[in-house]
Amino acid sequence: MKKMAIFVEGGTELAFTEKLLLEIAGAKNIQVHKEKDRGGGKVGRYITFIGKVGAQQDHHHYVLLVDCGGDDRVRSVIKDRYKSLCDERYRVIVGLRDIRGEREGRRMTYADIPNMLKWMDYGVPMQPIRPTMVLAVMEIEAWFLAEHSHFSRVDSRLTLPQVTQILGFDPSTGAVEERPEPSNDLDTVYRTVGKAYEKVPASTQATIDALDYNVVYLGLKSRTPNIFPLIDAINEFLN
Amino acid sequence: MKLKLLSFIDYVGLPYEWKFNGLLLQDRNLVVGKNASGKSRILSSINDLASLLTKRVQLSASAGAMSWEADFADEKGITYKYELKINQSAVLSEKFSRDGLTLLNRPADGVATIQTKQPGTDATQPMDFKIPNHELAAVNKMDLIQTPFLEPLLKWGDEVFYYRFGTTMGQDRYGMATPGQVNFDPLKHDENSVMPKWILGHQKYPDAFPNALKDDMRRLGYEVERVNLEKTTLLNAPEGMMTLTVKEKGLARPTEQHFMSQGMFRAYSILVHANYFALVRECGCLLIDDIGEGLDFERSCILIDLLSEKARAGKFQLVMSTNDRFIMNHVPLKDWTIVKRESGQSRIYNYENSKKHFDEFKFTGLNNFDFLAMDFLNEDIDLDDTEGSPNEENGNLCRGGN
Numbered sequence: 001m002k003k004m005a006i007f008v009e010g011g012t013e014l015a016f017t018e019k020l021l022l023e024i025a026g027a028k029n030i031q032v033h034k035e036k037d038r039g040g041g042k043v044g045r046y047i048t049f050i051g052k053v054g055a056q057q058d059h060h061h062y063v064l065l066v067d068c069g070g071d072d073r074v075r076s077v078i079k080d081r082y083k084s085l086c087d088e089r090y091r092v093i094v095g096l097r098d099i100r101g102e103r104e105g106r107r108m109t110y111a112d113i114p115n116m117l118k119w120m121d122y123g124v125p126m127q128p129i130r131p132t133m134v135l136a137v138m139e140i141e142a143w144f145l146a147e148h149s150h151f152s153r154v155d156s157r158l159t160l161p162q163v164t165q166i167l168g169f170d171p172s173t174g175a176v177e178e179r180p181e182p183s184n185d186l187d188t189v190y191r192t193v194g195k196a197y198e199k200v201p202a203s204t205q206a207t208i209d210a211l212d213y214n215v216v217y218l219g220l221k222s223r224t225p226n227i228f229p230l231i232d233a234i235n236e237f238l239n
Numbered sequence: 240m241k242l243k244l245l246s247f248i249d250y251v252g253l254p255y256e257w258k259f260n261g262l263l264l265q266d267r268n269l270v271v272g273k274n275a276s277g278k279s280r281i282l283s284s285i286n287d288l289a290s291l292l293t294k295r296v297q298l299s300a301s302a303g304a305m306s307w308e309a310d311f312a313d314e315k316g317i318t319y320k321y322e323l324k325i326n327q328s329a330v331l332s333e334k335f336s337r338d339g340l341t342l343l344n345r346p347a348d349g350v351a352t353i354q355t356k357q358p359g360t361d362a363t364q365p366m367d368f369k370i371p372n373h374e375l376a377a378v379n380k381m382d383l384i385q386t387p388f389l390e391p392l393l394k395w396g397d398e399v400f401y402y403r404f405g406t407t408m409g410q411d412r413y414g415m416a417t418p419g420q421v422n423f424d425p426l427k428h429d430e431n432s433v434m435p436k437w438i439l440g441h442q443k444y445p446d447a448f449p450n451a452l453k454d455d456m457r458r459l460g461y462e463v464e465r466v467n468l469e470k471t472t473l474l475n476a477p478e479g480m481m482t483l484t485v486k487e488k489g490l491a492r493p494t495e496q497h498f499m500s501q502g503m504f505r506a507y508s509i510l511v512h513a514n515y516f517a518l519v520r521e522c523g524c525l526l527i528d529d530i531g532e533g534l535d536f537e538r539s540c541i542l543i544d545l546l547s548e549k550a551r552a553g554k555f556q557l558v559m560s561t562n563d564r565f566i567m568n569h570v571p572l573k574d575w576t577i578v579k580r581e582s583g584q585s586r587i588y589n590y591e592n593s594k595k596h597f598d599e600f601k602f603t604g605l606n607n608f609d610f611l612a613m614d615f616l617n618e619d620i621d622l623d624d625t626e627g628s629p630n631e632e633n634g635n636l637c638r639g640g641n
Contacts, residue, residue, distance in 0.1 A: 105571060
């Protein structure tokens with residue numbers, strides 16, 4: 001059995017990655033084991049099993065999908081668990097985090113990206129497995145925004161012209177990765193039809209379920225190129 | 240006044256001399272470092288100085304040779320400096336100055352001098368003196384009329400409180416009550432004096448004190464309905480022996496202090512002290528070694544937040560130490576003091592003296608603990624932002640086009 005481990009910063013990233021894995025691999029061919037990784041102090045690491053989806057048996061591909069509980073924990077958790085992943089014969093390790101968020105009392109911005117990239121490999125072992133670090137710019141919701149057809153599945157009134165008018169920005173052509181707060185863009189649009197996009201599981205899951213994964217998989221490359229290290233890593237693992 | 244800067248030497252001149260220089264202190268401080276780096280000794284060196292100034296400890300033949308150099312500042316911006324060198328039971332030298340003006344000078348060899356205020360005027364004049372060498376001149380010569388300038392220093396010493404969170408924190412201390420009153424000697428600086436503090440807090444603030452304790456324990460995740468002092472049901476306890484109790488929702492009866500978990504009692508105990516200090520304003524500096532020890536990670540972080548709030552309310556300085564990674568991750572790097580042991584000294588690193596490393600670390604995407612664990616202070620961070628990246632493969636953002 002081939003094994004892959006994906007470490008993500010939170011619940012939205014976990015739900016999206018789970019769906020993406022099942023869509024790309026097919027639910028019969030892959031098992032996704034989900035857990036939360038918390039703590040790590042003197043009282044130890046708290047790893048909570050969240051669930052298991054996909055194939056229950058006879059699968060050749062197994063993915064450990066870990067919600068690390070914060071963008072500054074993703075790489076640290078990979079570093080801490082790297083040796084055991086190697087010992088357990090994992091072949092692919094991926095980390096997914098975004099840019100938004102506060103650090104040391106300061107909000108990270110698009111201008112901080114070069115500095116973040118500079119240290120992208122720092123502190124995490126590279127041999128025998130080189131972890132792939134995926135940086136969602138500015139946050140994963142930029143990918144949802146780019147897959148603009150989902151708006152009409154959330155509510156039929158949210159046509160592309162309507163969304164463009166609401167945002168003053170065309171998500172089918174505009175630079176979604178340069179939007180400072182894509183999750184707020186989603187919320188702004190949803191609220192015009194009496195709905196909301198909030199960082200709670202029920203809300204994010206509804207959007208994740210409304211996405212067209214053919215578009216995510218094939219059609220976003222030019223618009224949200226930073227999703228492709230993730231898709232490439234999944235493809236490499238499945239092949 | 241608050242302690243701003245401290246240097247300390249232990250076992251002065253001996254092969255096993257140990258020292259630290261330039262411990263810069265702000266309102267909230269988290270002293271971090273690996274085991275045996277000197278964290279606890281740093282906190283205890285502050286407490287030792289305060290204890291000497293208030294005669295909580297006496298110089299004795301068993302004491303080693305020690306040296307302190309402490310800088311203070313008060314709310315008006317007046318600065319004070321106190322230097323003290325001792326060897327066993329003798330004071331070797333002592334000096335105190337205010338805003339750069341020496342007011343007390345007791346050199347190692349020679350005659351000690353102190354500026355004394357003249358009756359009815361603001362003028363001072365030097366006065367030579369000689370006192371027994373086992374006494375501190377700052378204590379011995381304190382006089383509210385003649386040498387009032389010493390008062391803030393002694394007051395600072397009196398307002399330093401030191402707790403080792405990894406100890407029992409008073410869980411094994413009980414008290415006896417007589418009808419109508421509770422007779423406890425409030426052992427002001429005893430780290431185990433949780434019960435006297437509870438009683439005093441309750442007497443002075445019968446509503447605010449217990450309510451604050453209840454609220455704080457609830458924030459820590461304990462569903463506390465009532466805090467109290469009651470007769471213990473402990474087997475073989477003498478009649479009238481009292482225990483602190485906490486009544487939690489869903490439990491039929493209050494939990495006595497000896498039946499509380501160690502972590503819960505430590506948290507309760509430090510909150511008794513901190514709430515007392517926040518209300519009575521008798522604390523200037525709260526030292527807590529090994530903060531969070533024995534508590535789970537979420538409660539450790541909430542406790543740090545609670546203590547920070549009490550410190551702000553009570554206007555006292557908070558100096559905590561830890562080597563727990565979760566606590567480090569919770570406290571911003573700007574509040575950190577990193578201690579690194581290098582042979583005979585502990586080197587001190589903080590935002591002031593290592594700003595570039597502290598600022599750069601936030602871009603690594605690692606949690607704060609890794610700043611210490613990976614020795615980021617030793618990283619060469621003067622890298623070209625556009626070329627020379629340590630990350631050749633991942634070091635480019637994927638650029639898209641429309």
